[in-house]
Amino acid sequence: MTSAPVLVPVEVRGLLQDPATRSPILILRERGGERFLPIWIGLFEAQAIALSLEGIEAPRPLTHDLLATLLAALDTTVDRVVVSDLREGTFFATIELLGAQGAVALDARPSDAVALSLRCRAPLFVDERVFSAARHERPEGETEESSEEERIRKLLESLAPEDLGRYKM
Numbered sequence: 001m002t003s004a005p006v007l008v009p010v011e012v013r014g015l016l017q018d019p020a021t022r023s024p025i026l027i028l029r030e031r032g033g034e035r036f037l038p039i040w041i042g043l044f045e046a047q048a049i050a051l052s053l054e055g056i057e058a059p060r061p062l063t064h065d066l067l068a069t070l071l072a073a074l075d076t077t078v079d080r081v082v083v084s085d086l087r088e089g090t091f092f093a094t095i096e097l098l099g100a101q102g103a104v105a106l107d108a109r110p111s112d113a114v115a116l117s118l119r120c121r122a123p124l125f126v127d128e129r130v131f132s133a134a135r136h137e138r139p140e141g142e143t144e145e146s147s148e149e150e151r152i153r154k155l156l157e158s159l160a161p162e163d164l165g166r167y168k169m
Contacts, residue, residue, distance in 0.1 A: 006128035007082060010037070012053065012114060015046055026111060028083065028126060035131055037083065039091050045111035052118035064112070068119040075099060078122035081113040086133040 013029040013036060024046030028037040041049075048064050051057075061069065071078065076099030085092040093113035095106045108116075117124055 005082075005084070007125035008033075008035075008128055008131060010083075010124050010126050012049065012118065012124070014053070015050055026114060028114075028124065030126075030131075037126055037131065037134055039083075039110050041109075041111035045109070045115055048115040049111070049118060052115065064115040064119055067116055071097070071099075071120070078117060078120040079103070080123045080125060081108075081117040083110050083113075083124075083126040083130055085127070086130050091130070 009031040010028040011031055013027040016025045016027060016038075017023070018025055018040065021040075023040050024043060026039045026041050026046070026049065028039065030036065048062055051062070052064075058065065068078075076097050079096045079098045082094045082096065083091055084094045091110045093108045093110040095108050095113050095116060097104045097106065114124065116122075
């Protein structure tokens with residue numbers, strides 16, 4: 001019998017830019033805890049998340065705005081978003097919906113799921129197994145000191161709290 005996943009509530013701590021690749025990094029942080037989860041995402045998704053974090057509305061609806069409006073028109077709510085898996089360096093997420101049809105879970109990229117959850121004010125969670133896998137997963141031949149997690153941890157420790165959440169496009 002498989003046990004139910006342990007879901008850890010998280011919040012979007014901010015967006016950073018990877019200094020080496022210049023790719024956006026979404027930072028999820030455990031609510032009331034010390035753990036964080038960096039997820040490399042695409043530029044357009046980073047822009048959608050940044051706009052939502054800053055409370056800025058685009059002059060025309062972006063894709064995630066359209067999805068939120070569509071769900072509302074169908075009397076469906078985003079119950080929660082879960083970063084549910086990490087396989088071969090790729091994160092997976094689930095958007096859990098509640099509507100007239102009952103509960104529905106949709107597979108999604110974490111960046112899209114987070115962007116939608118911010119617009120719908122839905123809670124975010126990370127499966128405990130993802131935190132564990134992310135902590136232990138590193139490319140073959142890399143040491144603890146050279147891992148992405150350690151590099152991001154050092155980068156985060158060097159920043160002031162007001163630096164987080166400020167992503168320049």
